[in-house]
Amino acid sequence: MEKQKNSVGRRKEAVTRVFVTKGGGQILVNDKDYKVYFPLVYLQNQVERPLKTVDMLDKLDVKINATGGGVKGQAEAAMLGIARILVDMNPELRPALKAAGLLKRDPRSVERKKFGHKKARRSYQFSKR
Numbered sequence: 001m002e003k004q005k006n007s008v009g010r011r012k013e014a015v016t017r018v019f020v021t022k023g024g025g026q027i028l029v030n031d032k033d034y035k036v037y038f039p040l041v042y043l044q045n046q047v048e049r050p051l052k053t054v055d056m057l058d059k060l061d062v063k064i065n066a067t068g069g070g071v072k073g074q075a076e077a078a079m080l081g082i083a084r085i086l087v088d089m090n091p092e093l094r095p096a097l098k099a100a101g102l103l104k105r106d107p108r109s110v111e112r113k114k115f116g117h118k119k120a121r122r123s124y125q126f127s128k129r
Contacts, residue, residue: 009081012109014069018081023061030066043075050083053100054093
């Protein structure tokens with residue numbers, strides 16, 4: 001393996017650049033430990049998911065630069081970025097990651113606001129008189 005692999009993950013407005021090297025299982029997000037950056041356990045699990053799926057949690061060091069969006073979007077973007085790198089490193093891992101649904105970019109994003117409406121679909125209150 002080369003010394004470092006990198007990939008991009010996206011979700012809603014969040015973009016993460018992910019860098020993976022061989023190491024002892026350290027995960028850093030914006031130069032902080034991922035358990036500090038993502039204090040909620042289910043977000044920590046999202047970041048770990050691709051590594052747990054292929055049983056490499058303690059074999060790789062992951063460095064993530066996250067920008068935009070909220071913490072949930074950033075966690076899911078990191079999940080996609082890590083999964084893409086794992087496939088790039090070893091194509092034999094692809095079926096396991098694909099079966100877990102980790103290689104699909106979530107296309108859902110916020111619907112735009114329409115004119116004459118309060119939000120995307122919510123109208124102003126109707127008054128008959």
